[in-house]
Amino acid sequence: MSRIFSGVQPTGNLHLGNYLGAIRNFVGLQDNYECIYCAVNMHAITVWQDPEDLRNNTREVAAAYLAAGVDPKRSIIFAQSSVSAHAELAWIFNCVARLGWLNRMTQFKEKAGKNRENASVGLYAYPNLMAADILAYKATHVPVGEDQKQHLELTRDIAQKFNKDYGTETFPLVEPLIFGEATRVMSLRDGSKKMSKSDPSDYSRITFTDDRDSIAMKLRKARTDPDPLPAKLEELDNRPEAANLVGIYAALADMTRQQVLDEFSGAAFSTFKPALTDLAVEKFGPIGEEMKRLRADPGHVDSVLKDGAERASALAAPVLAEVKDIVGFLLAR
Numbered sequence: 001m002s003r004i005f006s007g008v009q010p011t012g013n014l015h016l017g018n019y020l021g022a023i024r025n026f027v028g029l030q031d032n033y034e035c036i037y038c039a040v041n042m043h044a045i046t047v048w049q050d051p052e053d054l055r056n057n058t059r060e061v062a063a064a065y066l067a068a069g070v071d072p073k074r075s076i077i078f079a080q081s082s083v084s085a086h087a088e089l090a091w092i093f094n095c096v097a098r099l100g101w102l103n104r105m106t107q108f109k110e111k112a113g114k115n116r117e118n119a120s121v122g123l124y125a126y127p128n129l130m131a132a133d134i135l136a137y138k139a140t141h142v143p144v145g146e147d148q149k150q151h152l153e154l155t156r157d158i159a160q161k162f163n164k165d166y167g168t169e170t171f172p173l174v175e176p177l178i179f180g181e182a183t184r185v186m187s188l189r190d191g192s193k194k195m196s197k198s199d200p201s202d203y204s205r206i207t208f209t210d211d212r213d214s215i216a217m218k219l220r221k222a223r224t225d226p227d228p229l230p231a232k233l234e235e236l237d238n239r240p241e242a243a244n245l246v247g248i249y250a251a252l253a254d255m256t257r258q259q260v261l262d263e264f265s266g267a268a269f270s271t272f273k274p275a276l277t278d279l280a281v282e283k284f285g286p287i288g289e290e291m292k293r294l295r296a297d298p299g300h301v302d303s304v305l306k307d308g309a310e311r312a313s314a315l316a317a318p319v320l321a322e323v324k325d326i327v328g329f330l331l332a333r
């Protein structure tokens, strides 16, 4: 059976964009793949994290996987730092990847901003650790959002160079799994910006911990424009807020955006927003409730993480041993 690996950073405020773009898709994959889902806390500290927040947010990612419907018996849920193979393999990949490759990573440029001298070395080497996450399990498929495609290309480059340099076929070339339309969820306050964990306005996003009332309130206050919904998709092109709400509806209802327009063309937002609110409350509300229940039971979440870490370590250990041997590290016997 092919193997899936994916990760979510425990940096707080998990939102509808994380759900529709990633976590929701993790659930269905369990039927066809062996799935490993990670809270990537080592990636999180590439920028400053308050330690207590990091602990809570790591549990929060695990809880989000569970609340969305990942089954911890079938799949593995764990925290990256609990399995040392990630760090060990990342070091080896630091010595495989080339500076020139990392210099081309657009996410580093965005995150480091103007003050690149002051960015952490970890932020720069981030994609090598991501390659280690995936290849420590020889995962074959990785479900991610569009924004991670370049990092997956780098994972393939690292796998390929390692195999070539050492004359082996150790690592598979991973395939991205990028899901259907409208996975790009935009801010509810500004349709030109992505929905984001770090937006100062809580009204810009619907989070995993919002209850039904706050989901409804945020959608009621969501920015729109004065026109009714059009009949054709092209007519949404210059209407970012309308396009975003139609996209969210489509994703939640498992419809195409055109199907949503077929149903609502000519409708004013005074009609469409309540329909969207009902749908969002129906689909996303129960997840918030489950999150609340899991929050009240951190012992349960911790036991899922512990079990996951043991199973993940058992899978990664032989891969790491194989790699160390190939590289020429003496194996302690």
Ligand code: TRP
Binding pocket: 005, 006, 007, 008, 009, 040, 043, 129, 130, 133, 134, 142, 143, 144, 148, 151
């Ligand atoms: N970089 C990913 C993100 O920010 C998170 C991540 C880390 C990841 N390691 C991974 C995703 C391995 C997929 C596979 O979204």
